[in-house]
Amino acid sequence: MTTPLRLAVVDDHPLFREGVARSLVEHGGFEIVAEGASAEDALRIVGEVGPEILLLDISLPGGGLNAAQEILVRRPGQKIVMLTVSEARDDVTTALNHGVRGYVLKGVGSRMLAEILHSVAAGEIYVSPVVSARLISDLQAIHLAEPKADPLRQLTDREAGILELVSAGLSNKEVAGRLALQEKTVKHHMTRVLAKLNVRNRTEAAMLLRDARGRAAETQ
Secondary structure, eight states, rough: OOEEEEEEEEEOOHHHHHHHHHHHHHHHSEEEEESSSHHHHHHHHHTTOOOOOOOOOETTOHHHHHHHHHHHHHHHEEEEEEESSOOOOHHHHHHHTTOOOOEETTTOOOHHHHHHHHHTTTTOOOOOHHHHHHHHHHHHHHHHHHHHOOOOGSSSSSHHEEEEEEHHTTOHHHEEEHHOOOHHHHHHHHHHHHHTOOOSHHHHHHHHHHHHHHHHHHHO
């Protein structure tokens, strides 16, 4: 028998929160280990209960994005999925840059939400198609309106160093050993690198780095 996915739900609307929890339990494959209504609750739940996935609203007392950021600083490996009505580009990019693993709009059905949560538990990143399409459209508009910038400049020194090693073919475990970090910390940094570079995987990130070096060499 498959072990249920341990899930915590934090939303300041009790009827909605209870409805989500009930529908997922009825769907099967989930155990609701905690519920909360604020950023403070989210921090407490993660510290005390340690759910596999934290399902978190943005618009709640203390701010869902603030809670996500603080949680992921303390526990880089914690999987967080935002369940929200916000389609704002700033909210989406802030969430992904913090290391959130999923961004889901509240109109989603229970069956689809269950599939999303299982995919996130398996290590995937999910963004609702409507939000993703709007984000891409907005980024394209910005790209056309502004001078071309080097996305690699967005990376911190640590993120750039990790990308350098990943591009050389090292695994997360090997990078962790080289830099004296925990493997989950390397994974967290790589998630942020992918979000900042707007690429889907390590291979695309490595190609972007090689292309940037090629352009730099041509100008010298």
